Amino acid sequence: MNIVDVQGIRKLEEEEIASGTPAEVLMERAGRMAAAFVEEYCSRHRSLLAIIGRGNNGGDGLVITRELLKKGWVVYVYLTAERAKLGPLCKKKLDELVQNFPDLAIFEYPTPAPWTKADYVLDSILGIGMKGELQGELANLVMELNEKRNRCFFETIAVDCPTGLWEGSKHNSLAVVADLTIAIGYGKDFLFREELSHFTGRIEIIPIFEKSPSYSGFESLTGWELACLFPFRSYYSHKGNYGRVVIFGGSIGYTGAPVMAAQAALRIGSGLVYIGVPQEIYSIVATKVFPECLVFPFEDKRLFDAVVSQASVVAMGPGFGLEKKSEFFFRTLMQLDKPLVIDADCLTLLARNPELYEEIKKWAVLTPHPGEMKRLLRKEFSAEERMEIAKSFVKDKKITLVLKGVRTLVAQEGKALFVNTSGNPGLSTGGSGDSLLGIIAGLIAQGFDPFDAARCGVWIHGKSADIAAEKRKTKEGLLPMDVAENISAALLWMRSDLRRVLDQKSYWNEIQAYYAAK
Ligand SMILES: NC(=O)C1=CN([C@@H]2O[C@H](COP(=O)(O)OP(=O)(O)OC[C@H]3O[C@@H](n4cnc5c(N)ncnc54)[C@H](OP(=O)(O)O)[C@@H]3O)[C@@H](O)[C@H]2O)[C@@H](O)CC1
Numbered sequence: 001m002n003i004v005d006v007q008g009i010r011k012l013e014e015e016e017i018a019s020g021t022p023a024e025v026l027m028e029r030a031g032r033m034a035a036a037f038v039e040e041y042c043s044r045h046r047s048l049l050a051i052i053g054r055g056n057n058g059g060d061g062l063v064i065t066r067e068l069l070k071k072g073w074v075v076y077v078y079l080t081a082e083r084a085k086l087g088p089l090c091k092k093k094l095d096e097l098v099q100n101f102p103d104l105a106i107f108e109y110p111t112p113a114p115w116t117k118a119d120y121v122l123d124s125i126l127g128i129g130m131k132g133e134l135q136g137e138l139a140n141l142v143m144e145l146n147e148k149r150n151r152c153f154f155e156t157i158a159v160d161c162p163t164g165l166w167e168g169s170k171h172n173s174l175a176v177v178a179d180l181t182i183a184i185g186y187g188k189d190f191l192f193r194e195e196l197s198h199f200t201g202r203i204e205i206i207p208i209f210e211k212s213p214s215y216s217g218f219e220s221l222t223g224w225e226l227a228c229l230f231p232f233r234s235y236y237s238h239k240g241n242y243g244r245v246v247i248f249g250g251s252i253g254y255t256g257a258p259v260m261a262a263q264a265a266l267r268i269g270s271g272l273v274y275i276g277v278p279q280e281i282y283s284i285v286a287t288k289v290f291p292e293c294l295v296f297p298f299e300d301k302r303l304f305d306a307v308v309s310q311a312s313v314v315a316m317g318p319g320f321g322l323e324k325k326s327e328f329f330f331r332t333l334m335q336l337d338k339p340l341v342i343d344a345d346c347l348t349l350l351a352r353n354p355e356l357y358e359e360i361k362k363w364a365v366l367t368p369h370p371g372e373m374k375r376l377l378r379k380e381f382s383a384e385e386r387m388e389i390a391k392s393f394v395k396d397k398k399i400t401l402v403l404k405g406v407r408t409l410v411a412q413e414g415k416a417l418f419v420n421t422s423g424n425p426g427l428s429t430g431g432s433g434d435s436l437l438g439i440i441a442g443l444i445a446q447g448f449d450p451f452d453a454a455r456c457g458v459w460i461h462g463k464s465a466d467i468a469a470e471k472r473k474t475k476e477g478l479l480p481m482d483v484a485e486n487i488s489a490a491l492l493w494m495r496s497d498l499r500r501v502l503d504q505k506s507y508w509n510e511i512q513a514y515y516a517a518k
């Protein structure tokens with residue numbers, strides 16, 4: 001989905017209103033869809049404290065409150081401004097709410113907010129109407145909210161954007177620290193900045209506009225859009241239709257790395273998965289790996305030629321080693337006339353031998369974390385520079401770059417820059433990159449173009465981790481094997497996400513008809 005700046009979203013809002021969709025309808029769409037999202041995806045608890053600002057962001061929060069009350073949630077409302085100072089739509093939504101739920105508990109500033117009452121706090125204080133840094137009473141309220149979140153263990157859900165965050169924010173600005181940000185309409189560009197990810201948490205985008213903004217060249221990876229790239233499997237097919245992945249990696253002490261990549265490659269649906277390892281660890285890897293996987297010592301020339309000649313894709317790097325022998329073998333692999341996926345030690349070897357970019361025959365997907373990226377570039381860069389770095393690195397190279405991070409970027413020359421929306425801090429553990437390598441390679445083996453494989457792979461990897469964390473009830477202790485085991489659930493999520501969005505579009509028409517009749 002296109003990512004826009006605040007001016008772009010304001011322009012879209014004006015156009016939508018001018019073409020006959022009143023602002024109130026837009027607010028109803030935003031609030032109802034956000035509530036449906038909260039109902040479905042935050043269902044572990046059913047109590048919420050809605051902190052309401054005086055503008056339209058507050059109005060959205062009041063619609064969400066109404067919808068959740070209808071579903072039987074326990075909701076408390078806290079008004080941050082006097083009722084007389086509420087904006088017209090916000091005031092209207094409050095009056096409607098009070099009429100429908102006369103017993104609703106409403107707290108008002110300067111009474112202290114009832115922080116300990118609910119499992120979720122809705123930040124509906126300020127949205128894109130925010131200008132400059134937070135000051136005065138609101139600044140104090142936001143500090144209190146963040147402090148209570150840490151102490152009371154509620155999760156914070158930001159509507160449209162965390163209050164206090166705007167285009168000029170820095171990583172140390174004052175803003176609400178959200179666990180989930182539900183962006184309205186389109187993702188705003190500043191929400192995706194790596195250095196602000198601490199504030200935004202997980203980002204979900206709710207489409208509310210019929211019209212599209214002008215193309216920005218910067219897009220978010222969203223499940224429902226990627227679903228269109230995944231055809232259902234034909235019954236009339238066999239393993240040969242789903243490709244052969246060959247993974248090269250492993251060394252003494254690093255016998256698990258290629259196994260984790262292979263597990264993910266199998267779970268994404270590859271037809272056949274091979275692991276080529278040094279002879280010295282062959283027997284260890286052969287006993288560790290899934291029985292479905294074929295392991296061979298890559299020094300065996302006859303086996304090497306037989307496997308590689310049949311390969312749909314060659315993935316390399318996990319636990320590969322950096323010695324002279326590994327470097328020599330890496331050079332051989334770089335010359336193969338196959339799509340390549342390059343990670344970990346092989347990125348370090350590529351950084352040492354930059355002339356090998358010229359050897360890439362078909363195409364290569366590179367998946368560096370920021371440290372490996374710095375090695376490839378031979379220079380330091382900051383989180384703020386990631387997007388520019390990614391765009392300039394791919395120029396004149398036959399590569400797709402996956403620059404890992406909280407907001408992993410996918411870049412390729414001539415394409416939009418994509419930023420990922422899935423994933424969680426549970427992925428910050430050894431072996432996560434190996435799973436990602438396996439997923440991307442598995443998708444290429446199944447016929448995905450490398451750019452699509454990178455985009456889908458990054459999103460599926462993150463979403464599998466989100467589902468695994470949800471099942472485990474915690475982000476701590478997530479393992480790459482949990483991620484691989486939830487790949488199929490991520491595929492299912494992606495397909496049902498498409499259905500959800502299509503359903504919502506028909507739901508819009510209902511809302512429109514309701515207001516036209518009034
Ligand atoms: N885009 C769309 O199509 C749709 C948008 N929608 C929703 O509307 C939201 C935007 O609503 P909005 O324009 O009413 O602004 P909003 O964020 O509520 O804040 C306004 C208040 O902020 C205050 N304020 C400003 N800076 C401040 C500061 N530094 N420190 C303290 N206060 C500050 C400012 O005060 P003032 O400057 O007036 O004194 C004013 O009171 C958007 O995010 C989305 O949620 C949906 O309804 C559906 C369609």
Ligand SMILES: [K+]
Pocket residue numbers: 057123124125126127158159160161162163
């Ligand atoms: K907000």
